[in-house]
Amino acid sequence: MSAVADVLARFATDGGISCLHDRHIQPQIYAGLNGRNWGLADYEQRQGYAALRKVLGADGAGGMTQEDIITELKVSALRGRGGAGFPTGLKWSFMPRQFPGQKYLICNSDEGEPGTFKDRDILQYNPHAVIEGMLIAAYVMGADQGYNYIHGEIFQVYERFEAAIEQARAAGYLGKNILGSNFSFDLHAHHGFGGYICGEESALIESMEGKKGQPRFKPPFPASYGLYGQPSNVNNTETYASVPWIIRHGGRAYLETGKPNNGGTKIFSVSGDVNRPGNYEVPMGTPFATLLELAGGVRAGRRLKAVIPGGVSSPVLPAATMMECTLDYESIGKAGSMLGSGAVIVMDDSRCMVQVLRRLSYFFMHESCGQCTPCREGAGWLWRVVDRIERGEGKVSDLELLDSVAGNILGRTICALGDAAAMPVQGMLKHFREEFVHHIEHGRCAVPMAAGEALR
Numbered sequence: 001m002s003a004v005a006d007v008l009a010r011f012a013t014d015g016g017i018s019c020l021h022d023r024h025i026q027p028q029i030y031a032g033l034n035g036r037n038w039g040l041a042d043y044e045q046r047q048g049y050a051a052l053r054k055v056l057g058a059d060g061a062g063g064m065t066q067e068d069i070i071t072e073l074k075v076s077a078l079r080g081r082g083g084a085g086f087p088t089g090l091k092w093s094f095m096p097r098q099f100p101g102q103k104y105l106i107c108n109s110d111e112g113e114p115g116t117f118k119d120r121d122i123l124q125y126n127p128h129a130v131i132e133g134m135l136i137a138a139y140v141m142g143a144d145q146g147y148n149y150i151h152g153e154i155f156q157v158y159e160r161f162e163a164a165i166e167q168a169r170a171a172g173y174l175g176k177n178i179l180g181s182n183f184s185f186d187l188h189a190h191h192g193f194g195g196y197i198c199g200e201e202s203a204l205i206e207s208m209e210g211k212k213g214q215p216r217f218k219p220p221f222p223a224s225y226g227l228y229g230q231p232s233n234v235n236n237t238e239t240y241a242s243v244p245w246i247i248r249h250g251g252r253a254y255l256e257t258g259k260p261n262n263g264g265t266k267i268f269s270v271s272g273d274v275n276r277p278g279n280y281e282v283p284m285g286t287p288f289a290t291l292l293e294l295a296g297g298v299r300a301g302r303r304l305k306a307v308i309p310g311g312v313s314s315p316v317l318p319a320a321t322m323m324e325c326t327l328d329y330e331s332i333g334k335a336g337s338m339l340g341s342g343a344v345i346v347m348d349d350s351r352c353m354v355q356v357l358r359r360l361s362y363f364f365m366h367e368s369c370g371q372c373t374p375c376r377e378g379a380g381w382l383w384r385v386v387d388r389i390e391r392g393e394g395k396v397s398d399l400e401l402l403d404s405v406a407g408n409i410l411g412r413t414i415c416a417l418g419d420a421a422a423m424p425v426q427g428m429l430k431h432f433r434e435e436f437v438h439h440i441e442h443g444r445c446a447v448p449m450a451a452g453e454a455l456r
Helices: 002-009 040-045 050-056 066-076 088-094 118-125 127-141 155-170 201-208 237-249 251-257 288-294 319-323 329-334 353-367 373-390 397-409 417-442
Strands: 104-109 145-150 186-191 232-236 265-272 278-283 304-308 343-348
Touching: 040 127, 040 155, 050 127, 050 237, 066 088, 066 127, 066 237, 066 251, 088 127, 088 232, 104 118, 104 127, 104 201, 104 237, 118 127, 118 155, 118 237, 118 265, 127 145, 127 155, 127 186, 127 232, 127 237, 145 155, 145 201, 155 186, 201 232, 232 237, 237 251, 237 265, 265 288, 278 288, 288 319, 288 343, 304 319, 304 417, 353 373, 353 417, 373 397, 373 417, 397 417
Parallel strands: 104 145, 104 232, 145 186, 265 343
Antiparallel strands: 265 278, 304 343
């Protein structure tokens, strides 16, 4: 066991590096955190649970109705922070609030997208923000049971969230008749199994039911047939953590923090070839150049070559294109990629894009659940062809084969993992095709410094 711990320790970091720094811009979720003030008393000093009191009328005012809260969320333009970017207020309105039976609320903390490490920091250093956000969501949707599905490989974070739940329960924020109201809600942490596919909401639900984590056909959607066949709502950790600020300050104030259709702040996980990797909370619409500056710029002596802006499932963008983008859904989308989870992977001019794609393709092949033939077989084909090219055994026809396989995966699977495997291939061939041609023609990398080096 000690040997395993020693290996894992090499990859460990602390909040001082990842998020407990002063390089955020107008932070909301990370504001005032120092690594020690995660508990209930400190959270209350930061206006914690004031939003819940406002909702329930425990602050002496009249309280808020379900419709009032949904309206504020729609005004705020809060969009799902897990990757899809679906409007949160609209999603909550889909829940059958008057349904008399059991309903469930689920937090998706299965943070498996490579390059993404924001949610674990939220749960580690500000867990009560997630709990309060889930309480407000449960009130809106009429749910009395909730679960936080936490990625299986971050057990320390799981324990921290369990401790926060116990604090909230002891203080009367969880359980029966919360704050003297007729609203009851209880919350439980659920330890996931570390599968990337379980980040998809229906596969997550299948996993929670004790089954193999495989996506369901939609419809029906979780709002009508979710956990144990009951209406359920699934949102990302950061999404729930954003809700208390909106309720305290109003949807308009949140919207004005960002830009139209992209309200509030967003946490971006910056990794790769930068001097100061970590999590950065900045307003939506912030120029990418500003984020790169916050992260200390490209490592010394190198030039920016490419950026994966939204986790490895989003297409790569060349440096010139990315430097013109702002960090919002529309700008990144127009550039030909996706904002996704906000995992910004920076690559300098020492990186061989064939090596990078080989690494990414292996991941998607490994993480395919195998349910859909295009993904199960296609992801394997993509990796094998890219691997062949990288080893200097590629053929000219391989590029056409990659285009064909990727095109035959897109849009032909139950969930988006197939698309996630295909889009990086299409992005690399679109912007860096010459490197693949060089590998095929010369049997070696076009980037001298990349020899033997893959994406770190």
